[in-house]
Amino acid sequence: MLRFILSKLLYLIPTMLGITLVAFGFIRLLPGDPVLLMAGERGVSPERYAEISAQLGYDKPIWQQYFTYLGDLMQGDLGNSIVTKKPVLAEFLALFPATVELAIVAIIIATVIGVPVGVIAAIKRGSWFDQISMTGALIGFSMPIFWWGLLLIIFFSGILQWTPVSGRISLMYFFPQVTGFMLIDSLLSGQKGAFASALSHLILPSIVLATIPLAVIARQTRSAMLEVMGEDYVRTAKAKGLPMRRVIGVHALRNAMIPVITTIGLQIGVLMAGAILTETIFSWPGIGKWMIDSISRRDYPVVQSGLLLIAGIVMIVNLLVDLTYGLINPRIRHK
């Protein structure tokens, strides 16, 4: 098991190196230039342009910039944002808990609803429930996030006035951030109503963010269940006269869950992508919104280091998924 973990960890190094290259290149491949974007409509003289470029080190050949960047990374320096001038890591740490909180709630919603829906759809294959839920999943999967979010805001916040429009908590509440998780901090603050406010602010964004993973998880659960249900051991269990609940709960579900757990793990990456749009529409101060702002401002250091941090986290989550997988299915460990 230790060797398994070590080999996986070792594998992270070249991957991360590859990501630095891609992230570094990606933002520079985009047309547009941070110096000109800073100057905007007012323009900038060639001398001034040269001065700023030199200050930022962008006058050097690109490979040299890359190696400088790598050198700084080795020393734990992710660089400073060229817009806010602040360290990228400090900005990331300040915003990351907001994204994690949203992602956790979203993945819980997606799993808690997605798995049972998939199981029932598989058991009652061809029924109206199966048809409606799978059509729903198809729609959910192809829903444009931005439109979907705005639709929910207009209906639930605008017309019904059930939920707040955007943000993480009502501005009435003001307390120090201890963990960065609003649900926890609001409880710690001891302010009455703060927790309820934080929770109500989470509803719409987490639903929007959960939509695609929910659809994927439901469909994956359904097909995994169907496959397992056709296996010999399930038929044997059924033939032995075991109660249906036991056949499904113990024999089928346990094996069907193996690919489903992988799917859930892989959805973490999807959540990160979805967070970019969800956070933008709900003014959710997380890393998704931070990345999109930084890309549009060509804030090179933020984009290249931010992507690296996000990729690192997605890979660690995937590693954990692999390990869980190994726990459920011992055969994997010995490969």
Added chain:
Amino acid sequence: MSIFSTRFMAASAFALMAAAPLHAKTFVYCSEGSPEGFDPAPYTAGTTFDASGHAIYNRLVQFKPGTTEIEPALAESWDVSEDGLEYTFHLRKGVKFHSNDKFTPSRDFNADDVIFTFNRQADADDPWHAYISGITYEYYSSMEMDKLIKSIEKVDDNTVKFILNQPEAPFLANVAMPFVSVVSKEYADALDAAGTKEDLNNAPIGTGPFKFVAYQKDAVIRYQKNADYWGEAPKIDDLVFAITPDASVRLQKLKAGECHLMPYPAPADLADIKADPNLKLDEQAGLNVGYLAYNTTVAPFDKPEVRKALNMAMDKNALLEAVYQGSGAVAKNPIPPTMWSYNDAIEDDKYDPEAAKKMLEDAGVKDLTMEIWAMPVQRPYMPNARRAAEVIQSDFDKVGVKVEIVSYEWGEYLKKSMEEGRKGAVILGWTGDNGDPDNFLSVLLSCASAQPGGANRAFWCNEEFSDLLAKAKASSDHEERVKLYEEAQVIFKDQAPWATLAHSTQYVPMAKNVTGFVQSPLGDYTFESVDLTE
């Protein structure tokens, strides 16, 4: 910076957000974006100035609310020498800087603070010039303050003398701009001693109407009223900026009562806002212009008669309707009608496709195909450049000119539109920084700015025009300046380096119970005079 010190920084930032009770009157502004920082000097975005320069700081002089006129602020009065080279500012006494949990000022605002404010931007050797890595002072250099100011002298604690290299009338207006907001020298010294220089940007101390309380990145900025304010104290106790980038979401928040006022509504939402009984809509002509800049160095656009003919082929009223949804005014001059020296005697080119066609034929232009560049972003002066380009395309088609619409990503657009020998006419615009005509005419149309990198996207260099501007800039006689700028506009109209399209209207939706909000023609959002009834 190592991981550990950044962690420490993040931790101390959280510590700053110590719980503070909310007072009775809290005013919530749904701002459109995050400030780049709270030091007003190194940044250029209006969003940053609203959050720092206007809320927290003051300048030597300021724009009278709702106008572009200069009035005293931290300087009670000023004298200008005969030759226009020396400006002596007499500073207000008894002005207090804010305090926070780490700093309490021991003295009032004085001349040292003024000198510190300017010198740290001007002098590359000043220890505060690069107190954060990568910092630059874009506004200071783009307003050419570095070339203009020869030296600054402290006459006594309450008198500062600026000595200029050449007389320049817009100087006073420049000094009213947010990038020269006065910061505290004493605070800077304390931060230096504590080794936390970057707090000048993170935990700002000013003399302005509001004290900075806390900023949670990308989410919310909190301010408290400055009870010791030298001017009229704010009527609200707490000011909150709720950062909400999406215009539709801002409007939903306003309707739900989650904020009291918002900037930049989407043009499509205006009718809805007007119909809502809980909201009111303030409107004012913006200090801006949207234009189409021909490249006057490339044939056939090097001929004024060709440019003029194209201008005549344009139905600007239709354009105003289609692009601005009627919320604006057709532009005939490069400066807006709310600006002093606006030459109203000038007549706009008449919309006359037949005459335009004939003029083009006379100029020997046949089967012309041209590019029109449409900017990919929305700006107050141009809500939808793509649609504007399409309207112009169909107008030009009627006079036999084929138009190909081109668009680039914004950064690329700005870059390519500055390149000499550029093909195509470019849609762009400008919003005034300081209400001085020079800020439009010199920046956008002078010979000096008609070089790569300059903002003169028509590359139009007319000696006569530029001479008038130079003369006006050096004169401190207001009447004379008005006359010179009026003359300059005549030349502009005659030579037609641009098609002037429109001046847009600025709309500010707010809750019914908001009173005292004064719209700034410069597009600033300030809240010292707002109040909430009920």
